[in-house]
Amino acid sequence: VTLKAKHKVLRKVKEHHRKKRKEARKEGKTGRSKVEKDPGIPNEWPFKEQELKNLEVRRAMAIKEQEDKKEARRERARKRKLGIPDDEDMANDNDAAEETAALAVPKTNDHSERAFYKELVKVIEASDVILEVLDARDPLGTRCVDMEKMVRKADPTKRIVLLLNKIDLVPKESVEKWLSYLREELPTVAFKCNTQEQRTKLGWKSSKLDKTSNIPQSSDCLGAENLIKLLKNYSRSHELKLAITVGIVGLPNVGKSSLINSLKRSRVVNVGSTPGVTRSMQEVQLDKKVKLLDCPGVVMLRSASSGVSVALRNCKRVEKMEDVITPVKEILGLCPQEKLLSLYKVPSFTSVDDFLQKLATLRGKLKKGGIVDVEAAAKIVIHDWNEGKVPYFTLPPKRDAVEDANAVIITEDGSEFNVDEIYKAESSYISGLKSMEEFSHIEIPANAPPEIDEAMLEVFLAASVVFL
Structure with a gap:
């Protein structure tokens, strides 16, 4: 550009x-904005001198407060220079120590577990029949005997039925022994949930199967006809009741929600392999005579023995565990080293x-x-x-003399459910399971039944009083 331009x-x-x-x-209008001056206190105001x-x-x-702060800063600087501990520094150290101690103490009061436990109380109070779901790999470790005693104490008219789920994951001999062991105390049925992925039209396997049927490789449900027939037998035995309510309870990840979907033959409730998928009680109308209640799984173990047991029963998310080394130590004690070497392809350890x-x-990693x-x-x-990548199974323990004396064969429950007919029909598909020689599973000792915490017991009793 030229200078002229x-x-x-x-x-x-x-x-x-x-x-x-x-x-x-x-x-x-001017570009500068005038700042309004403070008019001050009017001379005619009678309280001007006092203000x-x-x-x-x-x-x-x-002014005095500012001078005091400056003097305090000078004094702290002088003490630090001479190496004398200051009162404020000691107080800050104490507060930090208290915060560290508070973080180090584990939180035993889990509000989510208490909320789930109250949902369990609602399901039990609203149900006529309690269907307790057990994992066939470890039925004794997933059975809560304390909860059964509480149910009988709260209302003796309620009936409890045990359901041995996931029978396709264990050998035939283990299923037969566990059924005979559990049927000495309560009516027990064998079951296999449906593993299909579609939303509706979930398949059922008929109870009339031959011994050549390959049950473990099938994704269809097994035992649904017998279970529905058992529940309707109880409904017919009580002529005054037009329909019964069945509450499905158990520890997390034993297959409660999958059981409801299998009976309904459609995905009406959410399922998942992680604990806490079911958050509250859900009602599902199976037909005009049977209504199902889904219940969230509750960790009812005592705090003294809940570390390894919770981890190996899949009752708590692995991400929330404080100690993950101790459960692995327990797994290594249960599994042979050759099994782990072939599974994880690691050298000898x-x-x-x-x-x-x-x-x-x-x-x-x-x-x-x-x-x-x-x-x-x-x-x-x-x-x-x-998730079952380390396959295992357990066998029932031998009853001692005390257990034999306390074991009760409930003939009244058997007559109400007409269990003899159910057991005969169920033996046909149990015989189609794989034998122990065909499985590469490892046998581990059966875990002790979980015990209910005293704090949870107080919640149950208080809630039972409210409902009654």
Whole structure:
């Protein structure tokens, strides 16, 4: 741009700004905003002198407070220079120690578990028949005897039926022994939930099967006809009742929601392999004579023995576990080393730490700086155990003399449910299961039944009083 053109532009801009300022003065507008001054206290106000004195006092106090703070900062600096501990520093250290101690103490009062437990109370109170679902791999470890005693104590007219679920995951001999063991106390039926992925038209396997049927490879439901017939037998035995309500209870991940979907032959409730999918009681009308109540699984174990038991029963999310090494140590004590070597493709190991370090290195589980993440490897092993990648089964223990004396064969319940007919029909498809020689499972000792915590027991009794 030439200088002539440049100065011409600057002159035009200057004239434009001058014109704008002239127009603004004519309209009474200026670019600068006037700041309104504080008018102060009116002279005619009768309390002016008193307010001025109070203002002086407040100013003097503010000045004195600032001087005190400056003096305190100088004193703290002097003490730090001489190495003398300050009172404020000691108080901050005490507060930090208290916060650390509070974080170190585990929280035993889990409000979510209490909420789930209250939902369990609602289901029990609203049900005529309690259907307790057990995992066929460890029926004794997933059966809550304390809850059964509480149900009988609260209302002796309620009937309890045991359902042995996931029979396709264990050998035939184990299923037969567990059925005979459990039927000495309560009516028990065998069941296999449907594993199909579609939303509706879930398949059923007829109870009239031959021994050549390959049940473990089938995704259809097994035992649904017998279970519905058993419930309707109870409904017919009570002529005054037009319909019965069946509450489905049990520990997390034993298959309660999958059982409802299998009976309904459609996905009416959500299912999942992680604990806490079912959050509240859900009603499902099976037909005009049977109504099902789905209940959230509740961790009812005592705090003294709940660490490893909760982890190996899939009752708690692995991400929320504080200690993941101890359950892996228990798994390594139950499984033969050859089984773990073939499953995880790791070299021979001598201890739990050695196994987890080799597994973490093989799976690429590393922290910042190339440090091996042992906890991530432990979570992998616990996930595999809960999902059945480490196949196992248990056999029922032998009853001693005390248990034989306390075991009650409930003939009244058997006549109400007409169990003889159900047991005969069920033997046909149990014989189609794989035998122990065809399985590569490992046998582990049966776990002890979970015990209800005293705090949860108080919640149950208080809720029972409210409902009654």
